[in-house]
Amino acid sequence: MDKKKKRLFRWNLRNKLITSMGALLLIPAIVIGVMAYGSAKSEIEYNIVHTAEQNVKLLDAMISDLVKPKLHDADFFSSVLDQSLVDGADSPLLRQKLAQYVGLHPETVSIYVGTSDGLMIQEPRMELAADYDPRKRPWFEEAAANPGRAVLTNPYKTASTGEIVVTIAKTLEDGSGVLGINLKMDSMISRASLAEIGENGYAFIMDKDRSYIAHPTREIGTVAEEEFIGQIYESQQGGFAYSFEGDAKQMVFATNELTGWKIAGTMYQDEFSQAARPIYVTTAIVIIAALLAGTVVTTLVIISITRPLKVISRTALTISEGNLTERIDIRSKDEIGDLADIFNQMTDNLRQLIGNVSMSSMQLAASAEELTAGSEQTSRATEQIAGIMQEVAEGSSAQVKSVAESSVSIREMTSLLQQASADTQAGAQAAQKTLADAAEGTASVNENMTQMGGIHENVHGLAHTIQGLSERSQEIGKILSMITAISSQTNLLALNAAIEAARVGEQGKGFAVVASEIRKLAEQTSSSAQQIADIIGWIQNETAEADRAMTTVVEQVSSGIISVEDTGRKFKAINRSIKNLAQQFEHTNEALGEIAGSAEQLNEAVKLVEEIAGTTADGTQNVSAAAEEQLASMQEISSSAEALSKLAEQLQEQTSRFKV
Numbered sequence: 001m002d003k004k005k006k007r008l009f010r011w012n013l014r015n016k017l018i019t020s021m022g023a024l025l026l027i028p029a030i031v032i033g034v035m036a037y038g039s040a041k042s043e044i045e046y047n048i049v050h051t052a053e054q055n056v057k058l059l060d061a062m063i064s065d066l067v068k069p070k071l072h073d074a075d076f077f078s079s080v081l082d083q084s085l086v087d088g089a090d091s092p093l094l095r096q097k098l099a100q101y102v103g104l105h106p107e108t109v110s111i112y113v114g115t116s117d118g119l120m121i122q123e124p125r126m127e128l129a130a131d132y133d134p135r136k137r138p139w140f141e142e143a144a145a146n147p148g149r150a151v152l153t154n155p156y157k158t159a160s161t162g163e164i165v166v167t168i169a170k171t172l173e174d175g176s177g178v179l180g181i182n183l184k185m186d187s188m189i190s191r192a193s194l195a196e197i198g199e200n201g202y203a204f205i206m207d208k209d210r211s212y213i214a215h216p217t218r219e220i221g222t223v224a225e226e227e228f229i230g231q232i233y234e235s236q237q238g239g240f241a242y243s244f245e246g247d248a249k250q251m252v253f254a255t256n257e258l259t260g261w262k263i264a265g266t267m268y269q270d271e272f273s274q275a276a277r278p279i280y281v282t283t284a285i286v287i288i289a290a291l292l293a294g295t296v297v298t299t300l301v302i303i304s305i306t307r308p309l310k311v312i313s314r315t316a317l318t319i320s321e322g323n324l325t326e327r328i329d330i331r332s333k334d335e336i337g338d339l340a341d342i343f344n345q346m347t348d349n350l351r352q353l354i355g356n357v358s359m360s361s362m363q364l365a366a367s368a369e370e371l372t373a374g375s376e377q378t379s380r381a382t383e384q385i386a387g388i389m390q391e392v393a394e395g396s397s398a399q400v401k402s403v404a405e406s407s408v409s410i411r412e413m414t415s416l417l418q419q420a421s422a423d424t425q426a427g428a429q430a431a432q433k434t435l436a437d438a439a440e441g442t443a444s445v446n447e448n449m450t451q452m453g454g455i456h457e458n459v460h461g462l463a464h465t466i467q468g469l470s471e472r473s474q475e476i477g478k479i480l481s482m483i484t485a486i487s488s489q490t491n492l493l494a495l496n497a498a499i500e501a502a503r504v505g506e507q508g509k510g511f512a513v514v515a516s517e518i519r520k521l522a523e524q525t526s527s528s529a530q531q532i533a534d535i536i537g538w539i540q541n542e543t544a545e546a547d548r549a550m551t552t553v554v555e556q557v558s559s560g561i562i563s564v565e566d567t568g569r570k571f572k573a574i575n576r577s578i579k580n581l582a583q584q585f586e587h588t589n590e591a592l593g594e595i596a597g598s599a600e601q602l603n604e605a606v607k608l609v610e611e612i613a614g615t616t617a618d619g620t621q622n623v624s625a626a627a628e629e630q631l632a633s634m635q636e637i638s639s640s641a642e643a644l645s646k647l648a649e650q651l652q653e654q655t656s657r658f659k660v
Contacts, residue, residue: 013309017302025294029287040279045272048198049239052252052265055195059203059263060254062191066107067152067168067258070181073101074150074170081113083176091121098123109158109165109184114140115177126161134178143169143178152259154207155185155220164189164220189214192263197252199274201267206232208260232262241269308336312343324351357651360500365648367500371493371518372642378486378525384479388472412451442572449565474540477533484526484533490637491519491526497644514644521637528629535622542615549608556601 077097085094098111102123112122114134122128134140142151150170158165165182172179188205192214195203205213210229212218228242232253239252244266253264308330318326324347330340498512498519 014302014306017305018298021294021298021302025291025298029290029294033283033287036279036283040283041272044279048267048272049250049252052197052201052250052267053239053254055197056203056252056254056263056265059192059195059205060256063188063205063256063261063263064258066183066188067166067256070108070168070183071150071152071258073105074168074179074181077101077111077179077181078150078170078172081172081179082174083115083172086113086115086119086121086176089119089121094121095123107184107187109161109163109182111179111181113172113177113179116175119177139167139169139180140178143171143180147171147175148173154209154211155213157221158182185213185220189220195265197265198250198267198271200271201265203263203265206262206264213261232264304332305336308332308340312336312340315343319347319350324354356503360503361648361651364497364500364651365645367493367497369645371490372638372645374486374489374493376638378483378490378637388475388479391472449561453561477537477540481533484530486525488526490521491523493518495519510647514640514647518637518640518644521633521640525633525637528633 081094081097085091085097087093094113098113098121101111102108110122110124110126112120112134114120114137116135118133118135120128120132120134138156139151139153142153148171150168153167153169155164155166157163164185166185167180167182169178169180171177192203192205193216197203202216204215204218206224206229207213210224210233212220212222212224214220215222218224226244228240228244228251231240231242232251237254239250241248241250243249248269249266250269251264251266253262255262311330312328315326315328327344327347328340330337497514498516502512
């Protein structure tokens with residue numbers, strides 16, 4: 001279950017592409033949407049605020065359009081009206097002019113003149129309080145304080161009608177009184193209430209004393225005490241954000257140049273968001289539509305990428321299981337198609353490589369078998385050499401023993417010859433003992449003949465042994481030539497195995513090491529065989545010398561036998577002719593001297609043969625030891641060849657799992 005979950009949620013290429021493509025679609029869309037919404041909201045906010053500013057300016061222009069003509073009218077009447085028109089409370093001429101003006105200007109509540117005498121001449125006529133004195137009214141006082149300049153009072157309720165009016169007053173040029181024009185504020189207040197300031201905002205007007213002239217909820221004339229109102233009076237026009245009763249609001253304002261009044265418009269800031277909400281919805285719809293379209297396109301692109309990759313993955317899995325006959329059939333003209341072509345080329349190359357490795361492993365196995373057979377043959381030959389050398393060693397030991405015995409016999413013979421010479425010399429002094437000595441001499445001669453016969457046989461046996469040793473040495477030389485040839489073949493096979501192992505690559509390093517060891521053993525075998533050949537050559541040379549020496553010894557022994565036979569005949573002649581004994585003593589003495597010299601030479605030859613036989617025995621022992629070492633080396637070569645054969649079989653097993 002855990003493996004399925006891991007496989008389901010693994011960070012594969014499809015998930016990576018979906019995530020990256022989704023990020024590429026979602027992030028720019030969100031950024032663009034947010035920026036577009038922010039820009040649109042800012043633009044809408046600017047438009048709403050700008051519209052509010054325009055409406056405030058319209059109110060400002062309306063006030064100017066309403067007040068400015070009345071200021072001109074006040075200037076006109078103040079210049080044409082004078083004390084001469086005042087004729088008591090009635091003043092018909094003055095009233096006529098004032099009535100005409102009121103009739104022509106319906107926005108005017110009334111027009112009047114307050115004289116410095118306290119008279120109040122007003123049109124239309126209105127009932128005033130009995131104690132009404134115009135001189136005590138604010139409009140009169142303010143105009144009197146600013147002679148020659150039209151003044152505008154703050155809005156107020158008239159005493160006669162209770163209407164909210166504003167008075168434009170100016171002193172008459174002759175100083176006889178003050179002209180006043182009461183201007184209705186109803187139209188201005190209604191227009192202020194109708195001014196569009198945002199969706200739920202409103203406009204209001206304030207005088208220079210922070211009193212409300214027009215406000216939808218505040219009473220006219222109420223002094224504003226809110227802190228944000230102070231910001232309106234800090235500059236001529238502008239706007240600012242503020243908080244009122246927990247709501248974020250936006251204020252725009254302007255100052256009327258003629259009156260000094262503040263015309264302001266306020267609105268809720270959430271109107272900006274509400275106005276931009278359709279854009280937000282439209283942007284969201286566009287983003288969602290773009291995401292859906294992008295998702296469809298991305299899905300198609302991802303499928304076009306992952307589907308061929310899955311085919312490549314399945315094919316790679318099949319190839320990893322050993323089936324190299326699989327091919328990828330993708331014909332797209334893009335990087336994935338190129339990858340499929342390269343993958344097919346790689347599969348073909350791998351199939352060719354596996355085939356070559358399989359053939360090489362078969363050749364290696366055959367070479368290993370040949371090496372094993374050669375090493376076994378060499379081992380058998382080495383065993384034969386070891387056996388032969390053992391026999392040669394035994395023969396050499398027997399030869400040494402025989403030569404030693406011959407040396408003893410020769411020394412005895414020499415002693416007898418010396419004794420015979422002494423007897424011969426003593427014969428002159430003891431002629432009477434001649435017969436006895438002759439008998440003894442005859443017996444001694446017979447004994448010498450017997451001993452010389454033994455010596456002759458021993459010398460012939462030694463010569464035969466030396467000849468056999470020479471023949472064995474030649475056989476050893478032939479076997480060594482065979483060993484040298486086998487070691488050369490083994491070295492060549494090891495070199496071929498190393499070359500094949502190098503072709504295999506990483507898997508053939510073990511074969512290369514084994515081949516290197518086999519090559520070293522072959523070189524050691526060749527070197528040992530060369531040493532043995534040198535020793536055998538030396539033995540053959542020494543054996544030839546011994547053979548020549550033994551030939552000389554045989555000749556001398558034969559001569560000694562003849563001399564002994566002559567001595568026997570002479571002893572018989574002594575027996576036959578004792579009289580001639582004295583004469584023969586000299587000849588016998590000479591003959592004995594020659595025999596003694598020959599015996600000395602024979603003794604020296606036997607010593608030389610004994611030394612040669614000892615050297616031959618030592619060399620034979622060395623050859624036998626070298627043969628045993630060669631046998632051990634060939635056994636190691638055989639073991640290495642068997643190991644190489646097993647490795648070749650393993651390589652064949654490994655390559656056989658591939659289907660090519």
